[in-house]
Amino acid sequence: MAMTINTNIQSLNAQRNLGASQSSLSTSMQRISSGMRINSAKDDAAGLAIAERMTSQIRGLGQAQRNANDGVSLMQTAEGALGTIGNNLQRIRELAVQSSNATNSSTDRAALQKEVTQLTEEIDRVAKTTEFNGTKLLDNSFNAQKFQVGANAGESITVNAIADARTSSLGSYRGVDTGALAVATSTADASAAAAAKTIVVGGSSYNLGTIGNDAKVIASAINAQNIPGMKATASETVVASAATAVTTTTAGTASFVLNGTTINVSATTNGATNRANAMAEINKVSASTGVRAEDDGTGLKLLAADGRNVDVSAVTVGTAVATTIADFGLAVGTTSGKLSVAYDAPDAVSGTVAFTGFAATSGFTAAKAISSIGTSVAAVDISTAAGADVAIKSMDAALKKVSSARADLGAIQNRFESVVSNLSVNSENLSASKSRIMDADFASETANLSRSQILQQAGTAMVAQANQLPQGVLSLLR
DSSP states (O other): OOOOOOOOOHHHHHHHHHHHHHHHHHHHHHHHHHHHHHHHGGHHHHHHHHHHHHHHHHHHHHHHHHHHHHHHHHHHHHEEEHHHHHHHHHHHHHHHHHHTTTTTTTTHHHHHHHHOOOOOOOHHHHHHOEEETEOOOSSSEEEEEEHHHHHHHHEEEEEEEEEOOTTTTTTTTEEEEESEEEEEEHHHTOOOOOOOEEETTTTEEEEEEEEOSSSHHHHHHHHHHHOTTEEEEEEEEEEEEOOOOOOOOOOEEEEEETTTEEEEEEEEHHHHHHHHHHHHHHHHHHHHHHOOEOOOOOSSSEEEEOOOEEEOOOESSSSSSSSOOOTTTTEEEEEEOOOEEEEEETTTTSSEEESSSTTSSSSSOOEEEEESSSOOGOOOOOOSHHHHHHHHHHHHHHHHHHHHHHHHHHHHHHHHHHHHHHHHHHHHHHHHHHHHHHHHHHHHHHHHHHHHHHHHHHHHHHHHHHHGGGGGGGGGGO
């Protein structure tokens, strides 16, 4: 190798290596001092881009958790207010039950109504003033509200509505209340053969089976369908008494059939005695006939508490002579009871409730429209016994609405809490992924630092040595 002094190749090589070790030392020191593997885009351009996207997601998830927790707080605020309203409704119902009792005078009921008025005003005040961060919750203005529970657009939960808790809205409901309507008003219809009957609710048909025009049987058939929100009730069947007409000429025995059971009775020439004898015999077998008798002084009134039909046949004379059913203050024929159908329609159901196959003389020939019915809490007045009865029904409807709304709020709270848990897991996993990209490995970096420091010292020494090499040329000049 030629000996030159203008270009010191060894020195240049040592300087280049010294520069590389110095850059490595600088990088290691920067990473150790910051704790970050990537301090600028030049360290890892692709890694930086990926980590920045992860940072957006992590920060978005963190804010989404706070949003969901705020949602829980909002729902708790609304649910707490509804709890207070529910307590007031319970008190109003309690007062209504008290007012409906016959022991109360009009003055007592007026005093009870004063408390009802104050409670009603308090319910309205709570409904109109309950808010969260300036947003009203229970006055029917909270509709279709979106809660952002994700890091990206569209990741939200929409709460359609919270119950309208104003007194003008509570107590009334959508549905049908037929009241007590006769299932047949003629003996012919009451005793007609069983026929197919159906009930159509908002377009959905329910087959009640082949049954007679009997309020008890029809009520059982409707209730057996388990139609959501519908309940059928048979009222007590009442057969008015007939005027007693004594036609018996010779006392003796006679019989007639009541709801399929033969009633044997002693017939006399005295109307009061005949009624007493018949009443005693009818009441003996009331467990099987479902009918009891009452003497109203003119004839016998027949009653069936469960709403079943009451059928009385003509008298069959035994040893008595010329006896007829009128001797006992009764009349021949079949009498039907009355049926009430109450329907609290779910939100998705509309239209009418129609009854097919019912007797032409019944009160169920026309369809009943599903509409707003009942008395609002604002209109409740328990200053009369009749008003107290209406108030009880109104409170039941209001409490049902409030309880349902509280259940919905509880379910939403649980959903938000589940969202928070899921977001926390996602954020944790993303943070771990970002850490693997961005964070410095101190074990590796300290090893690199030691290596670079040694190389720096060695490089510096070698540059010094290399710089001395050209002086060897002087020995050639001596």
